[in-house]
Amino acid sequence: MTPAERTPSPADIKRWRRYLADERAEAAVYRDLAGRREGEEREILLALAEAEGRHEQHWLTLLGNQVGRPLRGDIRTRMLGFLARRFGSVFVLALAQRAEARSPYADDVDATPQMAADEQVHEEVVRALAARGRQRLSGTFRAAVFGANDGLVSNLALVLGVSASGVPTHVVLLTGISGLLAGALSMGAGEYVSVRSQRELLEASSPNPATTSALPHLDVDANELTLVYRARGMDEADAQARAREVLATLGAYTSPVAVQGTPADEHEAIGNGWSAAVSSFCFFASGALIPILPFLFGLTGTAAIITSAVLVGLVLLGTGAVVGLLSGASPLRRALRQLAIGYGAAAATYLLGLLFGATVG
Secondary structure, three states: OOHHHOOOOHHHHHHHHHHHHHHHHHHHHHHHHHOOOOHHHHHHHHHHHHHHHHHHHHHHHHHHHHOOOOOOOOHHHHHHHHHHHHOOOHHHHHHHHHHHHOOOHHHOOOOOHHHHHHHHHHHHHHHHHHHHHHHHOOHHHHHHHHHHHHHHHHHHHHHHHHHHOOOOHHHHHHHHHHHHHHHHHHHHHHHHHHHHHHHHHHHHHOOOHHHHHHHHHOOOOOOOHHHHHHHOOOOHHHHHHHHHHHHHOOOOOOOOOOOOOOOOOHHHHHOOHHHHHHHHHHHHHHHHHHHHHHHHOOOOHHHHHHHHHHHHHHHHHHHHHHHHHHHOOOHHHHHHHHHHHHHHHHHHHHHHHHHHHHHHO
16 A cells, blocks of 8 residues: 555654655755855756755655645754855765765655665765865865874873873973974974975976987887887887877977876875975974963863863864764764774873883882
8 A cells, every 4th residue: 555545644744744844954955055066066966956856745745735834854954954055065065975875765665766766876976976075175174184183192192191100280281392393393394205205206207308309310110209108008009109190290299208197287286395394284283282271271280181181082073073074984983983092092191101100109
């Protein structure tokens, strides 16, 4: 018996009205997101909103004259709508992806198989849109999250370990500041060396433009240019054809010895060594500053330790949630995992500090 052929129970009516409200709210989220996009992404989001409209019509048909007053969507969907209207970012798409994954239609006899299939496909569509957004996120943003997290955990562990050994507060503060500067300088120097090394390796692998001047003097029948293309990955037949083409149209290429697969903008993608170093220094320092704030403001002893741990815990929850959104995982689960790892490292160092303090005493 189909839903339309049976008398719905009050529980059915309540559930259908909830589904109707959620479909309307989800369609509004996609329209709000589309309002902040252009071109193909806008069209895709509007198509998703249209599909949610078809689902809305299904529940309207079942409810008939029992639609009643419009309900509000669930708290998650309303939050998505709020974020979509104000930000329209990749984070909203990541949350929408998770919302689509929680669709109950596959287990609800009153939803059609087509609706359940739609929701599964919608999850993949939103996942793909979110992936585009993640790719557009700059490396600087990701470095900010991970650099700050490194500073948080390492300096909290350092401060707690030193505090547990029983040294005076001013020594703890001095140690924390030293840890901040040492870690930030190490991160900045490491990032500079890494970026410079990447650029130097890329330069060593890039074709030498000066080679172009030798091309007019090559023997067309036994030209060495074929070997260049073979060394860069072409098979023999393609390399010969490419070499003949280049020699036949000499002057039409800026760098004839360059082949497809060696993009000219790779240097830009790697970035500048100094800017990477300064960014890493600032990101690490911003995180490492949090654990020593209570000591800077005059707190001492247990009160300073607890306050430091609470502040770091709050920031760890935030960075963990951001990492979860960027990776498409549960923000709450990643936040708690980040918190557990950070507190675990700090607790281990604190216990070691207690041990060494007792030994020295």
